[in-house]
Amino acid sequence: MAEKLTLAEKLWRDHLVVKGEDGAPDLIYIDLHLIHEVTSPQAFDGLRLAGRDIRRKDLTIATEDHNTPTKDIHLPIAEPTSAKQVQALRENTEEYGVRIHSLGDKNQGIVHVVGPQLGLTMPGITVVCGDSHTSTHGAFGALAMGIGTSEVEHVLATQTLPLKPFKTMAINVEGSLRPGVSAKDIILAIIAKIGTGGGQGYVLEYRGSAIRELSMEGRMTICNMSIEAGARAGMVAPDETTFEYLKGRPHAPEGKDWDEAMEYWKTLKTDEGAEFDAEVFINADELDPFVTWGTNPGQGVSLLGEVPDPESFEDPSDRESAKQALKYMDLQPGTKMKDISVDTVFLGSCTNSRIEDLRAAAKLIKGKKLAEGLTMMVVPGSQKVRIEAELEGLDKIFKDFGAEWRFAGCSACLGMNPDQVGEFKRAASTSNRNFVGRQGKNARTHLVSPVVAAATAIRGTLSAPSDLED
Amino acid sequence: MEKISNFTGVGVPFRYSNVDTDQIIPAIYLKRITKTGYEDGLFSTLRQDPDFVLNQEPYKNPSVLVAGSDFGTGSSREHAVWALRDFGFKAVFSPKFADIFRSNCGKQGLVAGVISNSDTTKLWEAMEAQPGVELEVDLPSQTIRLGELEINFEIDEYTKWRLSEGLDDIGITLQNEDKIAEFESRRASWRPKTLPVKGD
Numbered sequence: 001m002a003e004k005l006t007l008a009e010k011l012w013r014d015h016l017v018v019k020g021e022d023g024a025p026d027l028i029y030i031d032l033h034l035i036h037e038v039t040s041p042q043a044f045d046g047l048r049l050a051g052r053d054i055r056r057k058d059l060t061i062a063t064e065d066h067n068t069p070t071k072d073i074h075l076p077i078a079e080p081t082s083a084k085q086v087q088a089l090r091e092n093t094e095e096y097g098v099r100i101h102s103l104g105d106k107n108q109g110i111v112h113v114v115g116p117q118l119g120l121t122m123p124g125i126t127v128v129c130g131d132s133h134t135s136t137h138g139a140f141g142a143l144a145m146g147i148g149t150s151e152v153e154h155v156l157a158t159q160t161l162p163l164k165p166f167k168t169m170a171i172n173v174e175g176s177l178r179p180g181v182s183a184k185d186i187i188l189a190i191i192a193k194i195g196t197g198g199g200q201g202y203v204l205e206y207r208g209s210a211i212r213e214l215s216m217e218g219r220m221t222i223c224n225m226s227i228e229a230g231a232r233a234g235m236v237a238p239d240e241t242t243f244e245y246l247k248g249r250p251h252a253p254e255g256k257d258w259d260e261a262m263e264y265w266k267t268l269k270t271d272e273g274a275e276f277d278a279e280v281f282i283n284a285d286e287l288d289p290f291v292t293w294g295t296n297p298g299q300g301v302s303l304l305g306e307v308p309d310p311e312s313f314e315d316p317s318d319r320e321s322a323k324q325a326l327k328y329m330d331l332q333p334g335t336k337m338k339d340i341s342v343d344t345v346f347l348g349s350c351t352n353s354r355i356e357d358l359r360a361a362a363k364l365i366k367g368k369k370l371a372e373g374l375t376m377m378v379v380p381g382s383q384k385v386r387i388e389a390e391l392e393g394l395d396k397i398f399k400d401f402g403a404e405w406r407f408a409g410c411s412a413c414l415g416m417n418p419d420q421v422g423e424f425k426r427a428a429s430t431s432n433r434n435f436v437g438r439q440g441k442n443a444r445t446h447l448v449s450p451v452v453a454a455a456t457a458i459r460g461t462l463s464a465p466s467d468l469e470d
Numbered sequence: 471m472e473k474i475s476n477f478t479g480v481g482v483p484f485r486y487s488n489v490d491t492d493q494i495i496p497a498i499y500l501k502r503i504t505k506t507g508y509e510d511g512l513f514s515t516l517r518q519d520p521d522f523v524l525n526q527e528p529y530k531n532p533s534v535l536v537a538g539s540d541f542g543t544g545s546s547r548e549h550a551v552w553a554l555r556d557f558g559f560k561a562v563f564s565p566k567f568a569d570i571f572r573s574n575c576g577k578q579g580l581v582a583g584v585i586s587n588s589d590t591t592k593l594w595e596a597m598e599a600q601p602g603v604e605l606e607v608d609l610p611s612q613t614i615r616l617g618e619l620e621i622n623f624e625i626d627e628y629t630k631w632r633l634s635e636g637l638d639d640i641g642i643t644l645q646n647e648d649k650i651a652e653f654e655s656r657r658a659s660w661r662p663k664t665l666p667v668k669g670d
Contacts (some may be wrong), residue, residue, distance in 0.1 A: 017653045018646050023627040027646060032662050039547065041503035050640070055650075061664040067501060081501040088503045099664050118669070120662045132546040146570055148548035149505075150577035150639070151635050158643045160650055164626070196488060197540040197566055230543065232569045250669025253660035261660035296488055296543075309488060316485040317538055414545075416497040433544060435492040438517050 004274040006168045006236050008111025008203040010267070011331050012145040015126050017160055024196035025248030031125035031157050032059055034111045035098070036362040037089040038416070043153035044092040054096050054158045060099040061120065062093050065110045066131075068415045070379050070406035073103050082417065109408035111135040112350040115222065117384055119249025123238035128155055133350045133432065135226040139219035139236035140242055143203070144378045145232040166232070167277040171269075173210040175284035180465035182360070183218035184430070184449035186210065186282065187225040188300045192247035194280055196298040199231030202278065206271060215315030216245040217356035224351045226335040226434050228297040237269040243333045267331040289464045291337055292434045292447040294325035299434075301337060302408060303452065303464050309333035328436055329444050330424075337462050342446065343425040345457040346439070347403075348379030349413035352430035352450050355385050361454040362394045364465055371460030377404045377419065379411040403457070415440045428456040471579045473636035474609050477560055481605040481616070482523060483594040487538030490535020491571060494542065494550040505506045508553040528602025532557070534614075536585075537564040542571025551578045561607045563614065563623060565590055576629040577639060581609060583623030592619060609634060 001146035005013070018027035033056075047054070067082045077083035086103075093100040101107040107114055112133055115121040123141035126133060130152040131173075137144035147161070155161060170279035173186055191198075204226050211219065219236045220222060224313070226234025243262065247253045253261045270276075288302040299322065301308065309334065326333065331340070347353070347361055357379065370376055378398045380386035386408055389395055395405045412419040413431035420440030421427040427445050431451050446462060455463035499511030516522045523529055535554065541564035542550060551574045556561065561581035575582035585593070596616050597603055606615040609630060614621045632639070643650075 018649050020628075025628060027649075028544075029657075031649070032664075038500050042505040042548075043504075052640070058663045058665040062670075066497075079501075085501050085503055099667060120664060122662060125662060130546060130548075132544065148546055148551070148574035148577065150548060150574065152639050154643065157640050158647075158650065159654075160643060162639060162643060164628075171656075186509060196543055197568075200540075200566065200569060227544070227570075230540075230568060231653075248596060251662055251664070252483065257658075257660035260658065264658070264660075296490065321488050374573040414497045429618060433492065435490045435544060437496055438492050441515070 004271040005269040006274045006276060007141065007205055007235060007268060007424060008143060008166065008168050011124065011126065012165060014124070025164045027160050028126060028163050028455070029153050029160050030059070030128050032115065032120055032127045032135070034127065034129035035060065035062045035152065036111050036131065037064050039149050040152055041085065041088045042149050043156060044096070045154055045155070046153040052157045054156045057097050059159060060098050060156070061087060062098050063108050063111050063114050064089060064103055066410045066414065068103055068409045069417050070409050070411050070419055073407045097324050101240060105385065105412065106383050108351065109385065110410055112224065112352045113354060113381030113385065116140070118451060119246055119252035119380055122246055122252065123242060124268050128161065132227040133224050135232065135234050136220050136224040136350055138223040138226065138233055138311060139216060141235060141238035141265070143235065143415055144181045146227060159231050160245045163213060166203045167201050169199060169204050169278040169280065170276040171204050171206045171280045171282065173206060173208040173282045173284050174212065175210055177210060180451060181287050181289055182449045182451060183214055183221040185287055185290040186284065187222045188292065188297065188447060189287055190280070190282060191225065191229045191298045192290070192300040193282065194229050196296050197230045199226060199229035202231050204231045204234040211236055212239065213355055216241060217354045220354065221351055225288065226298065228432055238265050289452050291452065291462055293329065293331060293337065294322060295328055295434055295436050297432065297434060297447060299325055300447070303462060305336050305337055307331045307333050307335045307337065322382050337379055340429045340446070340462045341426070341460055342374065342456060342462065344374060344421055344427045345376040346427055346429040346431065347450060347453050348381070348411050349431035350381065350410070351432045353379060353381030353385065355388050357430065357450040358385070358389050358394050361450045362397045364451060364454040364468065365401045365458060366397050368401060368458050370457055374457060374460055376402065376457050379404060379406045380408050412439055414438060421445065428453050428462060471634040471638060474579060474581065474633045476606060476608040476610070477533065478604050478606045479560060480491060480529060480531055480602055481534040481536060481593070481597045482529050482532045483597040484523060484535050484537040485594060488540045489537060490544035491542055491547050491550040491661065492544055495547065495553040500547060500549055506548055506556055509556040511549070512553040512557045526601065531665050533560050534605045534607060535559055535562045536590060536597065537562060538590065539565040539587065541567050542567040546570045548574045548578070551575050551580055555580055576632065579633060581607065581625065582631065583612070583625050585621055589621045593621065
């Protein structure tokens with residue numbers, strides 16, 4: 001009888017070029033390499049110095065996202081170092097013959113929105129990018145992970161990566177989400193449960209009825225934040241939802257290729273009886289909207305809860321980080337999460353900037369007004385998402401509400417471009433990291449789902465969609 | 471890459487856990503296209519505080535960082551490793567590292583060794599008792615020495631070998647070029663290709 005394998009182990013097996021011996025890592029083949037302006041210039045320089053070419057230009061694609069403006073994109077990039085970095089990507093891709101989607105192009109946008117939208121991300125492949133949120137692509141049943149710049153150079157030169165096998169962890173999410181609760185709440189609850197280091201050394205496989213019921217957008221949101229639990233990759237076994245999303249996209253297989261792929265893709269699930277190195281269980285029926293109170297994504301709580309008392313943490317280092325976090329966040333223990341007022345709302349990032357996210361938020365705010373004193377920025381994940389949203393009239397809903405409607409990019413998620421949360425300002429953000437200084441110097445971030453962001457924008461305090469019914 | 475064997479340098483008791491790479495170097499320093507000169511970005515927010523450990527006289531020329539658990543989490547930016555290296559660090563120790571950060575260290579000649587929580591505390595206390603004291607890091611025997619203290623650290627054998635030999639990963643991989651080519655010859659036609667460009 002054949003060995004029983006988990007999904008991640010099957011993908012490892014099918015991309016193994018050389019099995020490592022005597023403690024050496026395995027050599028793994030990479031099917032798709034996504035690049036962007038921030039983590040690639042030094043890799044191209046390395047190639048140039050060594051006189052090496054790119055092995056597979058036809059498996060490589062570039063876009064501009066991290067360091068690009070989201071307004072007045074027809075003008076030259078104002079900030080000289082940003083302009084120079086984007087220019088370097090354009091010159092490097094031209095010199096080496098790599099496909100690029102630049103500002104203004106329909107397929108420009110956040111690299112993790114662009115790959116799936118083009119149908120390049122598909123089940124059963126390996127995907128890497130010099131960005132830790134590459135885990136997003138695992139939603140398709142791909143083995144996808146973030147890499148450093150030296151590894152970017154390595155993949156450009158060899159189309160492979162030396163990697164040590166990962167351990168596997170099953171995250172079982174059973175039950176059904178209540179109205180107003182979404183994929184973002186599931187992943188924030190998972191991270192709060194296992195901690196920011198809980199997934200370190202593992203590939204996570206999200207399983208169970210609540211995951212199966214999610215759209216591809218929802219699955220991408222969950223896999224996206226695997227890295228926030230310390231896991232380099234997270235994945236969901238492909239099913240009809242996956243195939244339906246993929247079929248007909250520009251680079252999806254066609255005809256005989258599609259049939260052959262389908263035959264393989266249907267085998268891509270963890271075998272009955274295969275063992276995971278660790279298992280976690282989450283009950284979806286009981287989940288509330290989830291928000292963070294601290295300065296790492298594991299410091300989260302139900303929106304119905306309150307800011308915890310640092311003294312309530314058993315572990316001394318957790319206690320110390322909670323203390324430091326509350327000081328930075330300017331919060332008092334015992335404050336109800338729903339009593340926290342925000343200054344600004346950010347709807348965007350590779351976690352939550354897809355068309356479904358924008359639709360969900362637009363549905364709630366339609367015909368309403370942004371709370372007094374607040375600002376809100378809506379940044380679609382790609383130009384294509386922006387165009388699609390405009391065809392549906394979503395831009396008008398956001399603008400009438402009082403929000404700014406921007407062009408695609410990473411934007412305020414990491415504040416590399418001019419989009420930052422102001423100093424000592426408080427944000428409800430649909431992004432993935434509430435780190436100290438992440439969204440701008442002394443900016444205070446609460447991570448939320450798109451519908452919580454929308455409800456918060458209406459009421460001015462952290463709010464659930466159900467609060468709008470009162 | 472330079473070969474690493476053993477070295478001695480000033481140790482820094484870095485009493486912080488959950489240090490993400492945004493804290494090690496904020497995104498604003500990631501706009502550069504060079505691979506060196508990132509020392510100004512290292513812990514730039516924390517360094518604004520005059521009481522921060524790296525602002526203290528004894529720690530002005532540090533080589534070894536001893537940090538709390540979960541060091542290097544978050545963003546994959548290799549700039550975090552470049553900043554530590556450019557500041558003068560040759561080794562970082564912690565009870566737990568984020569995967570991508572640790573892998574990036576191995577590519578840049580920065581030793582990332584895992585030590586236990588209790589050894590971390592012992593080192594912190596010993597370094598704080600003699601601020602600016604030098605630690606000896608011995609890669610072949612995976613040992614940190616400070617006076618009477620002798621602490622073992624973990625590092626995977628392969629990374630240790632590469633660091634000791636100063637080997638470049640790409641060169642090692644290219645020795646298997648025939649196997650890569652053979653693998654590619656079997657690659658199914660349904661698998662993704664970015665070229666030629668399809669769709670509108």
